[in-house]
Amino acid sequence: MRPSLLPVAALAGMATLVAATVPAYAETARPHIVVKDGKTQPTFSYKDAIREKVFVETKVDSDGDGKRDRVSVYVTRPKETNGGLKVASIIEGSPYYGGLHDTPYHPADVTDYPRLAPWTPPSGPPGAPNYAFPYYDNYFVSRGYAVLAADTLGTGDSDGCPTAVGPNEAQGMKSVVEWLTGDAVAYDANGDKVDANWSTGNAAMAGKSYDGTLPLAAAATRVRGLKTVVSISGVSNWYDEYRANGGVVAPDGFAGEDLDLHAKVVLSRKNPAVCAPVMRDLEKKMDRVTGDYNRTWDDRNFAKSAPHFRASVFMTGGLADWNVKPLQMSLLWDGLKKAGVHRKLWIHQAAHDEPLDVRQTKWLDALNLWFAHELYDVRNDIMRQPRVDLERTPGNWETHRDWPAPSARPVHLGLNSDGLGKPGHGTHHLVDDPSRKAEDLAAAPDKSDPNRLIYLTPELKQSMKLSGTAQIKLRAAINGKSPYLSAILVDYGTDERVSGYVRTSDTWCYGDSIPGNEGCRAVRKYITAVTPFKIVTRGWTDVRNRQSIWHSTPVKPGKEYTFSWPMQPYDYVFKKGHRIGLMILATDHAYTLRYPAGTKVDVDLRESTLTLPLTH
Numbered sequence: 205m206r207p208s209l210l211p212v213a214a215l216a217g218m219a220t221l222v223a224a225t226v227p228a229y230a231e232t233a234r235p236h237i238v239v240k241d242g243k244t245q246p247t248f249s250y251k252d253a254i255r256e257k258v259f260v261e262t263k264v265d266s267d268g269d270g271k272r273d274r275v276s277v278y279v280t281r282p283k284e285t286n287g288g289l290k291v292a293s294i295i296e297g298s299p300y301y302g303g304l305h306d307t308p309y310h311p312a313d314v315t316d317y318p319r320l321a322p323w324t325p326p327s328g329p330p331g332a333p334n335y336a337f338p339y340y341d342n343y344f345v346s347r348g349y350a351v352l353a354a355d356t357l358g359t360g361d362s363d364g365c366p367t368a369v370g371p372n373e374a375q376g377m378k379s380v381v382e383w384l385t386g387d388a389v390a391y392d393a394n395g396d397k398v399d400a401n402w403s404t405g406n407a408a409m410a411g412k413s414y415d416g417t418l419p420l421a422a423a424a425t426r427v428r429g430l431k432t433v434v435s436i437s438g439v440s441n442w443y444d445e446y447r448a449n450g451g452v453v454a455p456d457g458f459a460g461e462d463l464d465l466h467a468k469v470v471l472s473r474k475n476p477a478v479c480a481p482v483m484r485d486l487e488k489k490m491d492r493v494t495g496d497y498n499r500t501w502d503d504r505n506f507a508k509s510a511p512h513f514r515a516s517v518f519m520t521g522g523l524a525d526w527n528v529k530p531l532q533m534s535l536l537w538d539g540l541k542k543a544g545v546h547r548k549l550w551i552h553q554a555a556h557d558e559p560l561d562v563r564q565t566k567w568l569d570a571l572n573l574w575f576a577h578e579l580y581d582v583r584n585d586i587m588r589q590p591r592v593d594l595e596r597t598p599g600n601w602e603t604h605r606d607w608p609a610p611s612a613r614p615v616h617l618g619l620n621s622d623g624l625g626k627p628g629h630g631t632h633h634l635v636d637d638p639s640r641k642a643e644d645l646a647a648a649p650d651k652s653d654p655n656r657l658i659y660l661t662p663e664l665k666q667s668m669k670l671s672g673t674a675q676i677k678l679r680a681a682i683n684g685k686s687p688y689l690s691a692i693l694v695d696y697g698t699d700e701r702v703s704g705y706v707r708t709s710d711t712w713c714y715g716d717s718i719p720g721n722e723g724c725r726a727v728r729k730y731i732t733a734v735t736p737f738k739i740v741t742r743g744w745t746d747v748r749n750r751q752s753i754w755h756s757t758p759v760k761p762g763k764e765y766t767f768s769w770p771m772q773p774y775d776y777v778f779k780k781g782h783r784i785g786l787m788i789l790a791t792d793h794a795y796t797l798r799y800p801a802g803t804k805v806d807v808d809l810r811e812s813t814l815t816l817p818l819t820h
Contacts, residue, residue, distance in 0.1 A: 235284035237291070237348035242584025243572040246346040248282035250716035253345050255280050257361070258390040258398045262379040266357055266364040266372040267478050273357055273364035275376045277383075277390070278335045281350035285402035292406040292579035293350045293384050294340050297377045297418040301333040301353060302360030302472030309460030310492065313638075313798045314685075318452060318492045321460070323468060325477040333360035333472075339560060340410060342715035342723035343568060349575070350402065354380050356418065358479055359472045365479035367486060368442065368466040369414070371503050374421035381407050381422065385429035406579045409515075410434035410571075412558055413528065414466070417506075420536065423517070424509035432516040432546075432578040434571065437528045437556055440536035442504035443497055443753075445528065449769045450749025450756065451688055452495045453795045456526035463490040463500075495746055497753040510539025516546035518574050523775065524555040524702065530741075534673070534773040537607065546587055548574070549607060551775065552595040553730065554705040560714070561728045562595070568714060594775060598702060598730040608672035608773065612817040617786075619812045623660040624786060628809030632657050636686050636790035636805070638798035646694050646737060646787050657788040657807060659814075660696065668778045672817030674741060674771040678788070679811035682747050683761040684803025690792040691771060691814075692742040697782030701738050704731040737785075743771030744796055764808060786814050 238245040259274040266273055278301075285291055308321035333355060341351040357364030357376045367373060382388035384403040392398050407429050409419035416438030423433050439445050446462050447453060454461045464486045471479055489500040502508075510517075517540055521533035533549065540547045548570075552562045559567040576582035590603035620628025637655040645656045676691040707726040715723030748756040750767050759765060778784055790803050 235282075235287065235289045237580065239576065239580075239582055242576060242582055242586070243569070244347040244349075244576050244580065244582075248284060248346050248348060250342065250346045251718055252283050253280050254283050254286060256392075258383075258392060259361075260379050260383045260388055260390040262357075262364075262376050262388075264357075264364065264372045264375050266367070266482065268481075269478065271363070273372070273376065274362065274391070275357065275380055276333070276355040276361035277380055278333070278353040279350060280341045280345050281402060282345060282348065285350070290402055290404045291348050291350050292404050292575070293352055293408070294344055294575065295352045295354060295377070295380055295407055295409045296338045296340060296411045296415055297354040297356055297380070297409065297422075298411060298415045299356040299359040299366055299470035299472075300414070301335055301355050302470070303331050303334070304469050305471065307465055307468045309458070309465065310462055312454070312459040315800065318797055320487055320492065323483065325480050325483075326471060330472050330474055336721040338411075339715065339723070339725075342717065342721065344575070346716055347572065349579075352380065356470070358467075359470050362473060364473075365482040366467040366470050367482065368463045369417050369421050369439070369504055373418065374425055377409065377418050377422040378425045378427045381409075381427045381430045387428070404579075405429050406431050408432045408434065408575055408579060410436075411438075412436035413438070413556065420506040423513045423515040424506045426512065426514050430515045432518065432574065434574070435517060435519045435536070436558060437521055437525055438519065438532065438536075439528055440507040440510070440532045440539075443501035444531050444535065446490075447495050447497070447501070447753075448744040450495045450746030450753050451744045452492055452797050453744055455528070456794050458527070459794070462492055494748075494756045496749065496756055507535035507539045510536055511542040513540065513543050513545055516578055518548045518571075520550040520552065520559045522552050522554045522557055524553060524705070527556040530772045530774055546578070548591055550593045551607065553598055553702050557705060557728070561725065563601075564712065565714065596777070598732070608775065608817060609669065609819050611819040612669070612671040613819065615816050615818045617661070617814045617816065619659050619786070619807070619809050619814070621809075623662070624784065624814060625661065627813070630809055632807045632809060634789065634805050634807075636684065636799075636803040637801050638686070638791035638793060639801070641793045642692055642739060642742070642787070642789070645789060646692065646739065646785070649694070649696055649737075649785055655789065659786045661784045663781050663783055664778055665780065666820065667780050668818050669820065670740070670774055670776045670778065670816055671819055673773040674743070674817070675768065675815040676743065676771065676786075677766065677768045677811070677813045677815075679764055679766050679808040681762050681764045681806040682759050682803065686790045686799035686803040687746045687748050688744060688790050688792070688796045689747060689767055689769070689805070690742065690744045690789050690796065691769070692787040692789070692792070693740045693771060694785035694787055695738045695740050695776070695778055695782055696736070696785050697779060698734060698736050699738075699779065699782070700732050700734050702730050703733040703735070705729070706731060740776050741772045741774040742792065742795075743769055744792060745769035766811065784816070
């Protein structure tokens, strides 16, 4: 996340449209949407488009001023919509249009109990919102869509307070959709009512990261008119973004980040001090001390609502994204399977990145097909294509009917003195050192180290594919201040692996441009390096939450308990001749809180196992 999109033969295309949605005009001179090869075509002028600001009234009062909050919405639509043309809409709600504030991260090092960083509301006049950075307008306005950029509550020119996609923000986005269907009211800057009489009533929401989370929150409201959502690296369950089985965790590279920071950093509205009580309430209710699940987190669990979505979902995620981790797409995908709605998934090898950069024009083609089908009822083949596109290696894509691979079967491996395989005997010990990073601890697997345990398979006689969620079960005794157990799955074997994804000096252009909003982007490429091992996936638990994520129960020092927890879901090929490694430690420096050193972990090998979902 940031604190952590182009006149052919008109009548030929009209045959692919459903007349009730896109009128089949007999007069070819009359403006209309043109379809060819299942996609809407660039027919309208982006440069001459109508651009207007409206304020949509919601049904919430999140800043407590006695008035309903209003969402500021910047609309870009073909000029022909003032002459009777009706178009569908693509909405990108975002807290980022108004800019960001520097906000102190909470301490990751714990001396007594997890503490919060001091915070005061931002001061000084807010800057003018900048609506130039999305790419949907550059590409889709000319193709017959209105594109709406909506400031979330408490940001930009909107009223209210940000709450990290709390119920008020979900209702804010719902109201924007309702304005497009005639079920909500909007006003201009003079207070005059503005109707969306140019709207077909069909809307999509799309965006990345926070902007990819808001569509899920809106879909969970089941609002009429929201036909589809595109969620790029979106958070489907905020608890699993900042917690893991009771443990307080952070996105990689953002130690000390938590739910409240995602509200504080985007608080760009006028008079931000009015939201201080809301921020304090969020600090308290997120419960950074115990890490337990509660109503605050449950309100932000959109994956649990996925089986009830009315909107279809096109989602993407990166296997190297340890900001919005792979679990977020897995949770949502699993829920959508139960919903029976249209769904599609792209999984790439990059990190917290746009598919527009990873797969360029193919992404725009896919979006065009998707929006045409879902918003204009165009009969194309997008829903007959395989549901899942997966980038196996840089630039090499596979298609699958589902994910994880249906052929994957659980393989149970015991922990023993020789490695991974049969159940072992006896007890192995480690002493926690929170200052040491997992990459350093994993570097010499054949050498003993007091601060971690490593178990290896023999060299693989054939390649094996991990597809799904690895599970760890440990019978162990804990004695010390750290409540964490961490499990890390490692691929040992020298190989060329993806080591990064960076911008180059080259650019490519994908759509229309106007001054200040050019439809071009820097080309990105993968960087590879030969390395002796790779951390594949990892998982964490708070031993006090061994019975439930809702409640903490202390452990008795030196007493054995059974602890079971999942790692992050993943898709990865272990090559022939490589070894699969499991590393056990207490503190995972990059993710968990860091309690004082010295916690002792005694692992009983007889009842400890690793379960991997494997297929050939």
